[in-house]
Amino acid sequence: xxxxxxxxARSPKQRLGPELDANERREFAEAxxxxxxxxxxxxxxxxxxxxxxxxxxxxxxxVDERPLSEAVNARLDARPxxxxxxxxxxxxxxxxxxxxxxxxxxxxxVVLAAGRGGGTNALVVRASGFRVDxxxxxxxxxxxxxxxxxxxxxxxxxxxxxxxxxxxxDLVEVLxxxxxxxxxxxxxxxxxxxxxxxxxxxxxx
Amino acid sequence: xxxxxxxxARSPKQRLGPELDANERREFAEAxxxxxxxxxxxxxxxxxxxxxxxxxxxxxxxVDERPLSEAVNARLDARPxxxxxxxxxxxxxxxxxxxxxxxxxxxxxVVLAAGRGGGTNALVVRASGFRVDxxxxxxxxxxxxxxxxxxxxxxxxxxxxxxxxxxxxDLVEVLxxxxxxxxxxxxxxxxxxxxxxxxxxxxxx
Numbered sequence: 001x002x003x004x005x006x007x008x009a010r011s012p013k014q015r016l017g018p019e020l021d022a023n024e025r026r027e028f029a030e031a032x033x034x035x036x037x038x039x040x041x042x043x044x045x046x047x048x049x050x051x052x053x054x055x056x057x058x059x060x061x062x063v064d065e066r067p068l069s070e071a072v073n074a075r076l077d078a079r080p081x082x083x084x085x086x087x088x089x090x091x092x093x094x095x096x097x098x099x100x101x102x103x104x105x106x107x108x109x110v111v112l113a114a115g116r117g118g119g120t121n122a123l124v125v126r127a128s129g130f131r132v133d134x135x136x137x138x139x140x141x142x143x144x145x146x147x148x149x150x151x152x153x154x155x156x157x158x159x160x161x162x163x164x165x166x167x168x169x170d171l172v173e174v175l176x177x178x179x180x181x182x183x184x185x186x187x188x189x190x191x192x193x194x195x196x197x198x199x200x201x202x203x204x205x
Numbered sequence: 206x207x208x209x210x211x212x213x214a215r216s217p218k219q220r221l222g223p224e225l226d227a228n229e230r231r232e233f234a235e236a237x238x239x240x241x242x243x244x245x246x247x248x249x250x251x252x253x254x255x256x257x258x259x260x261x262x263x264x265x266x267x268v269d270e271r272p273l274s275e276a277v278n279a280r281l282d283a284r285p286x287x288x289x290x291x292x293x294x295x296x297x298x299x300x301x302x303x304x305x306x307x308x309x310x311x312x313x314x315v316v317l318a319a320g321r322g323g324g325t326n327a328l329v330v331r332a333s334g335f336r337v338d339x340x341x342x343x344x345x346x347x348x349x350x351x352x353x354x355x356x357x358x359x360x361x362x363x364x365x366x367x368x369x370x371x372x373x374x375d376l377v378e379v380l381x382x383x384x385x386x387x388x389x390x391x392x393x394x395x396x397x398x399x400x401x402x403x404x405x406x407x408x409x410x
Contacts, residue, residue: 136400159367195341
């Protein structure tokens with residue numbers, strides 16, 4: 001299946017600012033992207049990176065400077081109706097080929113994978129009449145949009161796909177579960193799992 | 206399958222202190238417990254609540270004042286070796302019968318469901334030689350313990366089971382995904398989904 005992987009190549013992962021400087025955020029974001037592309041490749045998907053600027057990586061890249069929802073909707077509108085298209089976020093550092101295959105193989109006109117905080121971390125569209133809007137609690141909006149268009153909606157229940165790495169408190173999930181470039185990058189940068197208080201966190205030494 | 210549901214009936218959900226007073230925390234914790242017991246019942250499980258104090262609820266209650274890991278290990282040690290035992294946390298307000306059935310039906314001497322932050326939100330034990338330790342990054346420790354005992358380990362990948370409701374930022378997940386008593390309680394208490402900033406949250410009006 002064709003899979004779009006949106007990537008902000010200009011100022012990625014700004015909410016990690018309290019932990020990582022701009023160069024580090026860029027390196028770490030590219031490490032996560034590489035892991036996601038590897039997992040998609042292993043799941044048999046054909047990934048294309050939808051980037052805000054030119055980028056070197058293991059998949060074809062199309063550059064689109066428009067905001068995320070607009071750029072994704074342009075691709076949804078441009079595809080033949082009978083061609084499914086998936087969208088998988090570039091910061092799903094925990095995503096394994098098994099979890100991605102479960103998403104891509106799940107039947108439904110629209111298939112959603114919830115992110116924490118009401119986001120939509122991944123989706124599959126197999127019908128016309130559905131457009132994305134990633135602003136706010138997008139999962140709820142995407143449920144309503146599928147319903148309004150009379151489309152069959154399915155949701156996959158995946159911890160891996162629900163875990164986008166946006167904020168400092170998310171970094172520990174990469175250390176605990178990712179076995180690729182992203183966790184290696186964090187360890188090289190000095191991060192370790194810190195236990196002892198109420199919720200385990202990643203701490204830099 | 207026999208399922209233990211540990212519950213702190215004395216001072217539940219203390220980390221929700223910034224949002225809810227002690228009476229509210231107790232009511233909300235009992236609403237989540239009721240939802241978890243309903244979901245377990247619908248999945249065909251035989252639940253017993255392992256409570257730190259007497260409690261009225263829809264399942265049998267055994268009172269054990271010892272710390273969590275000690276109380277659970279006492280039950281693991283007391284059961285016949287061939288009898289599987291599951292442990293499901295009482296604050297998994299998003300857990301559906303489908304997600305719980307996937308856990309209980311998954312093969313393995315030890316089956317783990319990861320919580321965010323390295324916790325173990327649910328597990329199944331079908332062999333002797335495994336003991337729990339819920340302190341710190343327990344998922345990692347439970348993986349090592351299963352390995353050290355030479356047991357077959359499996360992990361289920363579930364957003365629903367990964368989402369324990371511990372901290373104020375977790376409340377929005379209940380509003381977005383729970384359709385039972387816990388979300389009704391939050392709405393009655395004035396909570397609504399608030400969008401508009403970087404991560405969606407529950408806000409009280």
